[in-house]
Amino acid sequence: MFALRKSLTCTLRTFYVRNFRACAAAQSAVSLKDRSFLTLKDFNPDEIKHILWVSADLKKRIKHEGQYLPLLQGKSIAMIFEKRSTRTRMSTETGFALLGGHPCFLTPQDIHLGVNESTKDTARVLAGFADVVLARVNSHSTLEELTNEAPIPIINGLSDLYHPIQILADLLTLQEHYGSLSGLTVTWIGDGNNVLHSLMMSLAKLNVNLRVATPKGYEPDSQVLKEARRLSKQYGTELFLTSDPVEAARGSNVLVTDTWVSMGQEEEKKQRLRDFHGYQITMETGSVASPDWTFLHCLPRKAEEVNDEVFYSPRSLVFPEAENRKWTIMGLMVSLMTDYTPKSPPLKI
Known part of the structure; x- marks a missing residue:
């Protein structure tokens, strides 16, 4: 029995060492010099x-x-x-x-x-x-x-x-907090905007599931969505879309939102506030999420998007997220x- 246990320990140690070295070699071999970074x-x-x-x-x-x-x-x-x-x-x-x-x-x-x-x-x-x-x-x-x-x-x-540079900060923040990205579920609650588009182009590649809640009429770009579905299928992750914020938040590790009224959309503010009614992230939203749920926001934040109880709570990672920019x-x-x-x-x- 002792010999078997010793053999198994050595085998596992060899497995982890080889995988660590393989991971290090793969990442060290990457060269991005002179590339542009648009998406x-x-x-x-x-x-x-x-x-x-x-x-x-x-x-x-x-x-x-x-x-x-x-x-x-x-x-x-x-x-x-x-x-x-x-x-x-x-x-x-x-x-x-x-x-x-x-x-x-x-x-x-x-x-x-x-x-x-x-x-x-x-x-x-x-x-x-x-x-x-x-x-x-x-x-x-x-x-x-x-x-x-x-x-x-x-x-x-x-x-x-x-x-895309916002998403790099989000990913590093989650990596630091959870110790790993693989297997996490991120829920987006809000507008189908540029930040969501960048999440859709990256999360599946890192084995992260994405659940999205947008009001009707505010869905993500159709071509971006098409590519996101392809990536989700390729990497075996979940991509779920709904208009119900609570349904999207269910079981999620990370709740994310952004401004409902971006620069250049000021004339739409009154209509947007009506359309996004019920999309504010609160502790009640988090009550259906995973017990370890956290909150992200790229800032600047408005109170209608997330209340103070969540925004200034220990679950909020917004200020480490901002520094990681x-x-x-x-x-x-x-x-x-x-x-x-x-x-x-x-x-x-």
């Missing part, structure tokens, strides 16, 4: 895991160990903002500077993108000044044109179709601009 649709599971690994490694080495890592020394980033944002601007500026680079913030008044100068010409001009461009734009087509014309990486800081944008920029290999073990995603 998580374009990135496979190992590539998403690699970005999260680099992000966690930088956070550990810089924040917790006090190391100085000028990985982007001598580099510049052009930051185009057609829409203003606290978190996107601060995370990118402070993160790029912390890595030794120089950020340059550009508003519509600074460059008149597509108005005083064509997007095509702007892309080519910026490519001569900067090493990477982050653009927070109204139309996703603007990003596509920048990518087609600029021979440097373009990062989507937000568009009407996707918000910095570490994940840093991890992304380092991944797109260098051949950096993390020093810490790969995440057990």
